[in-house]
Amino acid sequence: MVLFITSYLPWYFIEHPTKIIKTYFKYARAFFEIISVIFLLKTLLSPWKSIADEYPTNLMNIGEIAQVFTLNMTTRIIGLLFRLVALLFSIVSHICLLAGFLAYLLFWLTYPAILAGGILHAIYTI
Numbered sequence: 001m002v003l004f005i006t007s008y009l010p011w012y013f014i015e016h017p018t019k020i021i022k023t024y025f026k027y028a029r030a031f032f033e034i035i036s037v038i039f040l041l042k043t044l045l046s047p048w049k050s051i052a053d054e055y056p057t058n059l060m061n062i063g064e065i066a067q068v069f070t071l072n073m074t075t076r077i078i079g080l081l082f083r084l085v086a087l088l089f090s091i092v093s094h095i096c097l098l099a100g101f102l103a104y105l106l107f108w109l110t111y112p113a114i115l116a117g118g119i120l121h122a123i124y125t126i
Contacts, residue, residue: 020104020108027101037087048082
């Protein structure tokens with residue numbers, strides 16, 4: 001009984017939950033490296049795949065200026081849309097990761113009570 005109190009309980013309620021939390025942070029860091037939220041926010045309005053034309057030096061050619069402006073705005077809008085979808089995917093994946101780890105941690109901490117309740121329920125319903 002002394003071994004149970006001195007070894008098992010600290011491991012079950014302190015050491016392993018700490019390991020679960022550290023594992024969550026490792027996975028969260030990996031998710032941030034796979035889909036870099038900071039990089040996506042920094043380049044949110046950048047052109048898609050750096051597709052952009054330079055404006056002509058002759059400012060009298062309105063048609064060419066409009067064409068370059070349209071191309072540049074189109075590539076920026078496409079880049080914005082792709083980056084927003086990637087940001088949304090990243091946020092959803094982080095929320096799912098956090099929910100999964102919280103559920104696992106909660107289940108880990110409450111499992112002894114659930115087990116004891118199930119055993120008592122089985123004993124008293126017989």
